Amino acid sequence: WRIPENGSESPEARAAITEAGELLGTGGIVAFPTETVYGLGCDAANTEAVERVFAAKGRPSDNPLIVHIADERQLEPIVKPYSGTAAKLMAAFWPGPLTIVLPALEGAVSPRVTAGLDTVAVRMPAHETALKLIAAAGCPIAAPSANRSGRPSPTRAEHVQEDLESRIDGLVDGGPAAVGLESTVVEVSEGCIRILRPGSVTAEELAAAGGCEVVEQDEGAAGERSGQPEAPRSPGMKYTHYAPAGSMTLVAGEPEAVSGYIMKEAAMAAAEGRRTGILVYEEHAAAYEADAVLVLGSLGRPADAARTLYDALRTFDKLGIEEIWAEACPQEGIGAALMNRLTKAAGGRLIQV
Numbered sequence: 263w264r265i266p267e268n269g270s271e272s273p274e275a276r277a278a279i280t281e282a283g284e285l286l287g288t289g290g291i292v293a294f295p296t297e298t299v300y301g302l303g304c305d306a307a308n309t310e311a312v313e314r315v316f317a318a319k320g321r322p323s324d325n326p327l328i329v330h331i332a333d334e335r336q337l338e339p340i341v342k343p344y345s346g347t348a349a350k351l352m353a354a355f356w357p358g359p360l361t362i363v364l365p366a367l368e369g370a371v372s373p374r375v376t377a378g379l380d381t382v383a384v385r386m387p388a389h390e391t392a393l394k395l396i397a398a399a400g401c402p403i404a405a406p407s408a409n410r411s412g413r414p415s416p417t418r419a420e421h422v423q424e425d426l427e428s429r430i431d432g433l434v435d436g437g438p439a440a441v442g443l444e445s446t447v448v449e450v451s452e453g454c455i456r457i458l459r460p461g462s463v464t465a466e467e468l469a470a471a472g473g474c475e476v477v478e479q480d481e482g483a484a485g486e487r488s489g490q491p492e493a494p495r496s497p498g499m500k501y502t503h504y505a506p507a508g509s510m511t512l513v514a515g516e517p518e519a520v521s522g523y524i525m526k527e528a529a530m531a532a533a534e535g536r537r538t539g540i541l542v543y544e545e546h547a548a549a550y551e552a553d554a555v556l557v558l559g560s561l562g563r564p565a566d567a568a569r570t571l572y573d574a575l576r577t578f579d580k581l582g583i584e585e586i587w588a589e590a591c592p593q594e595g596i597g598a599a600l601m602n603r604l605t606k607a608a609g610g611r612l613i614q615v
């Protein structure tokens with residue numbers, strides 16, 4: 263179903279949302295747009311449907327799903343009493359790109375959704391079509407990102423088609439995603455917010471709204487560094503993610519040093535017959551030459567880069583690029599989340615020049 267960009271109010275859009283909602287409410291698995299990335303949704307209480315979502319994605323079953331709600335009334339039946347800090351974050355950021363890990367009420371959602379944890383991750387997306395669709399389904403909707411496991415998250419309906427076309431019951435096309443990176447995931451206890459996955463809601467914003475300490479913790483990265491076997495709090499972070507098919511290296515430093523290094527490396531790779539790709543900021547694009555030079559956006563507008571990143575990674579794949587270099591970006595605002603995803607896409611290869 264295609265929903266026009268200028269709104270979900272037309273009769274065609276309403277009919278599409280009703281139909282897709284019915285499909286979700288009766289055990290179907292349907293991909294739909296949110297402000298962050300496209301999700302692959304199903305009734306969170308329907309274990310059979312949840313299992314089909316895992317199968318369609320090829321996702322490891324110990325990685326829990328986020329439950330999406332359309333309004334606060336859908337929250338109470340699935341969670342136990344939660345902290346005042348969590349309530350403050352809901353008031354400040356919902357609907358929006360913030361997922362909050364809350365104490366789960368046993369039996370309310372399928373155990374496959376929580377992967378056996380005693381918590382459930384919940385978010386209310388800031389997207390008209392998504393909210394109407396969840397309301398039309400009449401139940402909380404469990405939805406991981408609508409990509410094959412290990413591929414970049416889908417920011418356009420075409421990305422969902424590339425990855426999942428024949429494996430799902432429906433796709434609601436709402437145009438390109440406004441944010442382009444997955445939601446910030448937090449775990450909250452009285453007096454402390456722990457960031458399990460950075461996103462467009464930043465640590466500073468969380469501290470201001472929660473009025474408390476914020477700890478930034480990337481489970482995957484932390485685990486890799488220390489090698490300690492402790493179970494990750496957010497199981498998803500231990501998997502390699504967002505990886506393009508080509509091998510990628512992230513390069514940080516002064517712009518001239520970065521472009522000098524990358525062009526030298528790229529020339530060597532090209533001489534050996536490998537196809538090269540470079541991911542750069544508008545301001546530095548003229549300094550580069552390769553089989554594919556993709557521009558993420560302007561350094562001054564990191565939100566643009568966030569919106570373009572996954573599409574660019576998919577483009578490198580389509581062009582058969584074998585070696586990719588990417589300029590590192592400043593860590594301010596959404597830049598922290600962007601660097602997190604770039605680092606994962608690079609499998610941790612970050613070079614300082």
Ligand code: TXA
Nearest residue numbers: 298301326327381382383406407444445495496497498
């Ligand atoms: O923006 C988003 O969050 C998108 C859209 C579709 O809403 N969804 C998304 O879902 O990115 P997914 O499944 O790709 O990532 C969910 C993340 C994983 O890292 C998972 O481990 C974590 O949330 N998660 C889910 N339930 C959790 C829980 N109970 N405790 C800790 N982490 C949890």
Ligand code: MG
Nearest residue numbers: 406407415444
């Ligand atoms: Mg995902």
